[in-house]
Amino acid sequence: MSPVKDRKPLYLMTPALAWLTAFMVVPCLLILALAFFRRGIYGGVEYVFTLENLAMVVDPLYARIFLKSAGIAGLAAGIAVVVGYAAAYAIAAMPRHRQPALLFFAVLPFWSNYLIRTYAWIVLLNREGLIVHLFRWFGYEGELPQMLYTETAVVIGLVYNYLPFVILACYAPLSRLNPEVAEASHDLGASQWTTFRRITLPMTVPGIAAGFVFVFVLSIGNFVTPALLGGGQFQMIGNLVYAQFLTANDWPFGAALSMALIAVMMVLLTAQTFASERASGQRGRDA
Amino acid sequence: MKSDPSTLIPSLAALCATFGLAGAAAAEDLVISNWDGYMAPDAVDSFNEATGNSAELVLHGTNEEIMGKLIASKGAGYDVVFVSSPFAEILHKMGLAEELDHAKLPNIANLYEAATQLPHDPGNTFSVPYAWGTTGLCYRSDLLAEAPDSWWDLLTPSEAVAGKTTMLATDRWLLAAAQLAEGYSVNTTDEAELAKVKEDLIAAKKTLLAYDDTTFYAKLVSGEAELVQAWDGWCNYGIAENADIKYVVPKEGSDLWVDEMVILKASEHKEAAYAFVNWMLDAGNHRWAAENILYKVPNEAAMEGLDPALIEQYPNMGMSAEDLLGYELLMDVGEAQRAYAKTVSEIKAAN
Numbered sequence: 331m332s333p334v335k336d337r338k339p340l341y342l343m344t345p346a347l348a349w350l351t352a353f354m355v356v357p358c359l360l361i362l363a364l365a366f367f368r369r370g371i372y373g374g375v376e377y378v379f380t381l382e383n384l385a386m387v388v389d390p391l392y393a394r395i396f397l398k399s400a401g402i403a404g405l406a407a408g409i410a411v412v413v414g415y416a417a418a419y420a421i422a423a424m425p426r427h428r429q430p431a432l433l434f435f436a437v438l439p440f441w442s443n444y445l446i447r448t449y450a451w452i453v454l455l456n457r458e459g460l461i462v463h464l465f466r467w468f469g470y471e472g473e474l475p476q477m478l479y480t481e482t483a484v485v486i487g488l489v490y491n492y493l494p495f496v497i498l499a500c501y502a503p504l505s506r507l508n509p510e511v512a513e514a515s516h517d518l519g520a521s522q523w524t525t526f527r528r529i530t531l532p533m534t535v536p537g538i539a540a541g542f543v544f545v546f547v548l549s550i551g552n553f554v555t556p557a558l559l560g561g562g563q564f565q566m567i568g569n570l571v572y573a574q575f576l577t578a579n580d581w582p583f584g585a586a587l588s589m590a591l592i593a594v595m596m597v598l599l600t601a602q603t604f605a606s607e608r609a610s611g612q613r614g615r616d617a
Numbered sequence: 618m619k620s621d622p623s624t625l626i627p628s629l630a631a632l633c634a635t636f637g638l639a640g641a642a643a644a645e646d647l648v649i650s651n652w653d654g655y656m657a658p659d660a661v662d663s664f665n666e667a668t669g670n671s672a673e674l675v676l677h678g679t680n681e682e683i684m685g686k687l688i689a690s691k692g693a694g695y696d697v698v699f700v701s702s703p704f705a706e707i708l709h710k711m712g713l714a715e716e717l718d719h720a721k722l723p724n725i726a727n728l729y730e731a732a733t734q735l736p737h738d739p740g741n742t743f744s745v746p747y748a749w750g751t752t753g754l755c756y757r758s759d760l761l762a763e764a765p766d767s768w769w770d771l772l773t774p775s776e777a778v779a780g781k782t783t784m785l786a787t788d789r790w791l792l793a794a795a796q797l798a799e800g801y802s803v804n805t806t807d808e809a810e811l812a813k814v815k816e817d818l819i820a821a822k823k824t825l826l827a828y829d830d831t832t833f834y835a836k837l838v839s840g841e842a843e844l845v846q847a848w849d850g851w852c853n854y855g856i857a858e859n860a861d862i863k864y865v866v867p868k869e870g871s872d873l874w875v876d877e878m879v880i881l882k883a884s885e886h887k888e889a890a891y892a893f894v895n896w897m898l899d900a901g902n903h904r905w906a907a908e909n910i911l912y913k914v915p916n917e918a919a920m921e922g923l924d925p926a927l928i929e930q931y932p933n934m935g936m937s938a939e940d941l942l943g944y945e946l947l948m949d950v951g952e953a954q955r956a957y958a959k960t961v962s963e964i965k966a967a968n
Contacts, residue, residue: 371952372707374688391959395966457781457826457841476780479827561827562786565965577681577788578958579688 358592364585373579383586392570392587399566400594402481402556403549406488410545411538413489414496418537421497422504429505436497444491448558451487452478455559479561487555492548496541503537504530536606543602547595567591647672647889650683651699655748655876657909664896670889679787680704687713692883696890702875703789703949705744706737710949714743715880721891724898729938732915735875737948744877745894748850748912749941751871751933752790755852756844757837759861765844768798768867772821774844779824781843783836786828788961789947791818793872794846803872803945806953815960819967828965837862848874849933850912856931857911864933873944875915907934913941 365383368376386392421432439447454460455478462474477483507530515525549555553568565573567587574584649661653676657663661674677683680701687695692713700708708714719725725733725741732746733739754765762777772795774782785791793803795817801810826842834855836842847855852864878897880890896902900918907914907923911931914920915938928935950957 369955370688371954372688372711372949373684374711391963391966395962398966456839458839476826561783561825561829563822563825563828563965565962569965570962573958573962576679576685578954579681579685580955580958581685 361585362589362592364582365589367582369580369582373581375581380582383582384589386583387586387590395565395570396567396590396594398564399550399568402484402488402564402566403546403552406485406492406549407542407545409485410489410493410496411500411542414493414541415500415534415538417493418497418500418504421501422507433498433501437494439491440494445554445558447491448487448555451483451490451559455483455486478559479563481560481564483559484556484564484566487559488545488549488552491555492545495544495548499541499544500534500537503534507533532609535609539602539605539609543598547598550594551591647696647886647893648675648694649673649697649699649893650675650677650695652677655699655910655912657905660897660902660906663902664893668889668892668896670892672889672893684708687881690883692881694883695881696884696886697893698879698881699747699876700879701947702735702737702744702746702877703947705877705879706949708879708881709738709743713882715882715884715887715890717741717743717745717880718891721888722895722898724895727898727900727903727916727918729915729917731938731942732875736946744879745898746875746915747878747897748907748910749873749875749915750849750913751866751936751941751944752785752793752846752848752874753852753864753866753871754844755834755837755847755855755862755864757840757859757861758863760840760843764863764865766865766868768794768869770867771844771846772798772817774824778844780826781841782825783827783829783833783842783845784818784821784825785833785846785848786830788957790846790848790872791828791961791964792957793947794818795821797867797869797871800869804948804950806950806956808956811956811960815963818964822964822967834858834862848912849936850910853911853931853933860930871944873941873946875946876912 364375366379366381368378368380368382370376417436421429421436424432452459456462457476457478459478461477465474511529511533512525515529516522520528550566551568551571553566553572556562556564556566556569562569568591571584571587571591574580574587578584647670649672651674656674661672664670665672675695677686677698683695683698683700684704684707687698687708688711692708698708705714719741722741722745725745728741728746732749733741735746738744754768754771756765758764762775765771770778771782771784784794789803792811792814795814796803796805796810798817799810799813801807801814805811805814826836829836829842829845833842833845833847834851837845837855838858847864849864852862855862856864878894880887880894884890897906898916900916900922902919903914903916904919904922907916907919908927911934913934913936917938920938923934
């Protein structure tokens with residue numbers, strides 16, 4: 331027997347689907363299609379089929395930029411997960427009525443613009459910036475290392491900007507944990523560390539995976555932070571795509587690069603979905 | 618791009634009261650695209666008032682940005698655009714630029730003779746120069762031990778200056794620094810020369826504070842940077858804030874860049890577009906532009922009346938047309954553009 335046909339979900343989903351199709355799927359497909367055409371001499375697109383652009387993506391130069399971006403994004407995601415998980419753990423351990431306020435503070439930075447938040451780091455980190463002046467104020471006379479326009483500054487900026495996502499993503503499973511499970515573990519003689527490692531951590535893997543992938547995906551395609559905090563010296567894949575569209579006027583190659591980037595993100599998002607399904611599946615079996 | 622004209626010039630009334638274009642027809646909605654701050658703030662209003670048009674100013678951040686839009690729309694939606702000369706050339710080669718009818722542009726007579734015979738467009742068939750200048754070194758004379766006079770001072774800075782220099786990030790000018798240092802053409806398409814340029818610039822990258830196209834003069838003012846590659850007019854914005862900032866064209870020379878006004882062939886308001894270009898070429902209006910943006914304009918009649926105090930404060934405003942024309946004009950490099958873009962990517966990706 332076929333399941334009862336309730337059309338309500340379909341109706342409810344239609345606006346969102348239409349929106350995403352018109353403004354997300356179709357433009358993405360257009361971009362992907364561009365990757366198979368030739369760049370005109372003066373920019374623009376000649377509608378002649380070619381695989382040249384895709385071949386260029388695997389050029390060692392661009393592959394290196396890909397790897398470099400993945401490295402920076404991975405580092406930022408890793409740091410954000412460690413810091414964010416700890417914060418989420420602390421928040422979840424607080425009395426229930428305090429938690430909303432703490433979460434509110436965690437997302438407070440989102441109330442200001444991304445660019446402004448990034449510029450704030452320039453004000454802090456530059457050679458004549460607040461941090462340097464603070465050191466001088468305390469009487470430190472020596473040379474401080476260059477902080478702004480370094481890879482470190484880029485990673486700091488990315489971690490800072492995306493940390494709230496991780497906190498929220500990790501908080502959700504942490505706050506849902508049944509405290510009795512941990513108590514049972516203690517009763518059976520497990521140390522706090524063992525309980526965390528064997529019980530809490532595995533049960534919150536979906537949150538960690540979601541947080542990590544969020545930061546990674548947002549970071550690897552980011553072009554604002556490397557441009558501002560990296561002083562243009564760190565070309566990440568986002569900057570490369572940006573440059574193809576807005577400086578080199580090489581839309582087909584930019585499209586090919588975007589395609590590669592989207593493929594990487596799809597793989598990661600799929601992996602994350604599997605990771606969280608496996609984790610929740612396990613929980614289902616254990617229960 | 619930010620200038621602070623209020624500190625520079627007193628009365629605008631005298632200047633904008635000058636014009637009325639005879640017989641300007643009914644109001645037309647003219648769309649003009651220019652860089653932010655690259656015209657007098659009142660320019661469009663004055664034009665509208667003088668000619669009865671209703672022009673609207675839109676902004677582009679870079680040549681490439683407006684080119685992308687123009688190529689995508691085949692020029693539709695814009696009437697007059699301000700772009701650097703290589704891009705004007707491309708618009709012409711793509712058939713997007715209007716063949717100019719000089720009968721509608723009598724004020725072209727105000728331009729320096731040489732400015733009407735620039736190698737990319739002799740006789741101003743598709744472009745009219747708006748501003749021109751050099752790319753050189755802008756520096757803090759109070760912080761540097763000695764005044765720089767060579768591109769190598771930027772590319773291979775002394776230990777004291779290393780980490781306190783910036784270079785332009787835009788393809789053509791970034792490469793030009795090393796092309797000029799090596800004595801190559803700024804339009805070279807020779808592979809071996811580009812390879813050497815790449816090598817020089819990768820070496821220079823290790824000594825840079827940052828690549829910066831937009832805030833380098835602010836970095837000089839704050840002391841974050843001491844020596845930067847700059848367009849002369851933008852160095853003036855630094856000089857306006859700190860008189861110890863100086864500009865020099867290195868002994869190996871500069872490129873000559875020319876920013877132009879181009880009327881789009883697709884324009885549906887050609888009369889008004891011509892009226893705007895002609896209005897801008899008027900001696901008073903073009904001078905007012907120069908005094909606001911602190912860039913030289915290729916308009917002899919306008920430059921002759923330039924306030925001497927301005928030249929004293931910003932010496933590069935006094936550079937003669939002959940001096941400028943001694944430098945090689947940046948030209949479109951055609952197919953080699955892809956090689957230029959890749960060279961820049963390689964430099965930026967280098968560690």
